Amino acid sequence: MPSFPQTHDIAVIGGGASGVMVALQLLRHATGPLRIALIEPQPILADGVAYATRRPEHLLNVPAGKMSAFPEQPGDFVDYLRAVGALDLPAEAIAPRYMPRLHYGAYLRERLAQAQAASPATLEVFATRVTSLSPQAGSQLLHLHDGGSLVAAEVVLAVGNALRPLPLRGATALAAAQRVEAWDTPAVAAIPAEAAVAIIGSGLSMVDAVVTLAEQGHRGAIHVISRHGLMPLPHADAAPFDFDPEPLLALPLRARMRALRAQVARAAAQGQPWQAVMERIRPLGQALWRRLSQADQRRFLRHGVRYWDVHRHRIDACIHARLQSLRDAGQLRLHRSRVDTAWTAGACVRIEGREHDGAPLRLEVQRVINATGVEMRVQAMRNPLLQQLVGEGVAAPGPHGIGLDSDDAGRVLDAAGHAHERLHVMGSLRIGTLWESLAVPELRAQAAALAGTLLASR
Numbered sequence: 001m002p003s004f005p006q007t008h009d010i011a012v013i014g015g016g017a018s019g020v021m022v023a024l025q026l027l028r029h030a031t032g033p034l035r036i037a038l039i040e041p042q043p044i045l046a047d048g049v050a051y052a053t054r055r056p057e058h059l060l061n062v063p064a065g066k067m068s069a070f071p072e073q074p075g076d077f078v079d080y081l082r083a084v085g086a087l088d089l090p091a092e093a094i095a096p097r098y099m100p101r102l103h104y105g106a107y108l109r110e111r112l113a114q115a116q117a118a119s120p121a122t123l124e125v126f127a128t129r130v131t132s133l134s135p136q137a138g139s140q141l142l143h144l145h146d147g148g149s150l151v152a153a154e155v156v157l158a159v160g161n162a163l164r165p166l167p168l169r170g171a172t173a174l175a176a177a178q179r180v181e182a183w184d185t186p187a188v189a190a191i192p193a194e195a196a197v198a199i200i201g202s203g204l205s206m207v208d209a210v211v212t213l214a215e216q217g218h219r220g221a222i223h224v225i226s227r228h229g230l231m232p233l234p235h236a237d238a239a240p241f242d243f244d245p246e247p248l249l250a251l252p253l254r255a256r257m258r259a260l261r262a263q264v265a266r267a268a269a270q271g272q273p274w275q276a277v278m279e280r281i282r283p284l285g286q287a288l289w290r291r292l293s294q295a296d297q298r299r300f301l302r303h304g305v306r307y308w309d310v311h312r313h314r315i316d317a318c319i320h321a322r323l324q325s326l327r328d329a330g331q332l333r334l335h336r337s338r339v340d341t342a343w344t345a346g347a348c349v350r351i352e353g354r355e356h357d358g359a360p361l362r363l364e365v366q367r368v369i370n371a372t373g374v375e376m377r378v379q380a381m382r383n384p385l386l387q388q389l390v391g392e393g394v395a396a397p398g399p400h401g402i403g404l405d406s407d408d409a410g411r412v413l414d415a416a417g418h419a420h421e422r423l424h425v426m427g428s429l430r431i432g433t434l435w436e437s438l439a440v441p442e443l444r445a446q447a448a449a450l451a452g453t454l455l456a457s458r
């Protein structure tokens with residue numbers, strides 16, 4: 001007998017934090033029977049790249065009190081931590097703590113199970129990936145990697161983050177044991193303690209790799225290599241600085257940066273750290289990006305993005321102090337360099353590049369860790385579904401080739417700039433349009449708004 005595609009009202013493609021948050025909101029607010037499909041090839045929902053780690057030294061970069069999945073319940077993650085006994089402390093003592101990330105995926109799965117049990121809607125999880133999508137009259141046909149298919153009236157793209165490849169000629173020829181992804185935490189933990197290590201990239205994934213090496217008692221040299229030689233900066237226990245940030249929106253990029261430096265100087269004169277200024281402008285992150293001209297956005301991406309990242313995406317002060325102690329001891333060595341080539345030389349990997357002052361960079365190590373972070377260019381994400389959508393003009397790259405283009409409501413824009421009524425996007429794929437579209441405060445707001453839109457149309 002022929003096999004007919006299963007039919008659903010809404011299909012959510014991607015079961016990481018973004019996709020699970022959408023499914024959560026749909027289940028919580030559905031008022032009648034609704035069939036929801038959640039399609040995710042990984043066996044455990046809600047982990048994704050960020051929350052798959054099981055290492056207790058990998059901490060959230062946001063205090064627990066700001067990590068609720070629900071905009072209307074700001075203390076929900078703290079309530080969960082108390083309920084499961086993660087810390088035997090009152091809520092006010094847990095809220096400012098930077099908790100191990102392993103708790104967050106478990107929190108989302110717990111809330112998803114509770115929502116399923118209480119909702120008139122049903123959720124079906126498909127442990128596969130979507131390889132292509134075909135529009136039909138009033139619906140979308142989703143072709144699955146396992147050979148199956150399903151039909152959905154509405155589709156949400158929440159495919160999450162993709163990893164950048166190592167920017168080294170010859171990297172693919174290295175032995176598998178010599179190349180390690182920073183997010184492959186078991187492989188990082190298995191690096192021999194005496195091995196000299198080169199970490200390419202100096203952002204948040206580098207931090208994870210270094211603290212895991214330190215936790216394992218690593219004794220070999222750790223070389224961190226990046227073009228700007230900038231590492232994430234620490235959080236500070238500071239309330240937002242008292243100034244009006246709205247005038248920043250009308251300023252071009254250079255004037256905006258001068259104005260921010262002036263506010264930092266004012267804060268310092270009053271005994272407040274620069275982090276207080278960043279906290280004040282935090283709610284305006286998307287508006288600050290969207291109000292820049294195209295030329296200023298390009299200028300920011302060429303010259304300012306790394307400086308923004310280290311100030312905006314900060315880490316727990318204790319983790320920062322641990323990294324600094326490794327630098328002070330001479331074990332962690334930061335190179336402001338461009339790397340070029342890598343090749344195997346016996347049991348070692350030789351890396352060559354150029355220091356920022358033009359001097360040659362030559363290193364000999366036993367392991368190379370890729371910590372180059374998240375790929376933002378949709379054409380480079382190596383995702384068959386995204387390649388199909390962009391290749392056929394069903395979707396278009398976002399501004400500057402980053403993510404997918406979308407309108408204010410999160411509807412995908414096609415190559416002609418027309419919005420799809422039944423194809424939506426959320427999370428990291430909206431980065432080109434919104435810039436701030438990776439952190440939990442943005443994800444939970446997008447999930448709530450998108451669920452509201454989808455349910456209103458049913």
